[in-house]
Amino acid sequence: xxxxxxxxxxxxxxxxxxxxxxxxxxxxxxxxxxxxxxxxxxxxxxxxxxxxxxxxxxxxxxxxxxxxxxxxxxxxxxxxxxxxxxxxxxxxxxxxxxxxxxxxxxxxxxxxxxxxxxxxxxxxxxxxxxxxxxxxxxxxxxxxxxxxxxxxxxxxxxxxxxxxxxxxxxxxxxxxxxxxxxxxxxxxxxxxxxxxxxxxxxxxxxxxxxxxxxx
Numbered sequence: 001x002x003x004x005x006x007x008x009x010x011x012x013x014x015x016x017x018x019x020x021x022x023x024x025x026x027x028x029x030x031x032x033x034x035x036x037x038x039x040x041x042x043x044x045x046x047x048x049x050x051x052x053x054x055x056x057x058x059x060x061x062x063x064x065x066x067x068x069x070x071x072x073x074x075x076x077x078x079x080x081x082x083x084x085x086x087x088x089x090x091x092x093x094x095x096x097x098x099x100x101x102x103x104x105x106x107x108x109x110x111x112x113x114x115x116x117x118x119x120x121x122x123x124x125x126x127x128x129x130x131x132x133x134x135x136x137x138x139x140x141x142x143x144x145x146x147x148x149x150x151x152x153x154x155x156x157x158x159x160x161x162x163x164x165x166x167x168x169x170x171x172x173x174x175x176x177x178x179x180x181x182x183x184x185x186x187x188x189x190x191x192x193x194x195x196x197x198x199x200x201x202x203x204x205x206x207x208x209x210x211x212x213x214x215x
Contacts, residue, residue: 004188014093022062035162051076127193
């Protein structure tokens with residue numbers, strides 16, 4: 001069976017999240033932490049979390065978000081060393097991320113890795129929850145009533161930890177499928193969500209603000 005034709009309940013979903021050193025003038029951003037988790041069948045499993053060695057110093061702005069220090073990553077493994085961990089979890093699965101651009105960019109460390117297809121929970125949440133004021137990972141998780149579940153699965157961790165955020169992506173996905181009556185959908189049907197209602201709302205809000213209606 002083509003992976004896109006697989007019923008959502010029979011697919012393997014692998015969430016991926018990176019935390020980064022932060023952008024700075026004259027240099028590219030670098031990953032400093034990775035988190036992965038897999039959803040197959042009824043449960044989440046195969047949790048993986050590691051710091052990543054970075055040749056770039058972590059900016060103060062990035063450190064204020066995730067709390068990772070240069071000392072934390074100094075002796076950490078490189079992306080290349082962790083290739084078996086990535087392959088074991090992402091290979092053959094639908095890769096899930098929230099705003100997947102960063103994850104796709106950092107995976108270029110593995111040319112021709114072949115991971116995918118990709119499901120972006122940011123795009124999916126905009127399609128099914130267009131009226132939310134915001135669609136950050138935390139806002140969507142809270143709107144779906146999933147934060148306690150994430151905290152139970154990742155005790156002692158918090159937002160902007162790579163594993164915590166990866167698990168939150170899978171909790172969002174499971175709740176959207178369950179609460180939205182999408183259990184009979186196929187993988188392909190979830191990969192191209194219709195976010196037109198979200199974009200119409202955004203356009204109306206911009207028009208209202210420009211006219212001085214929305215404050």
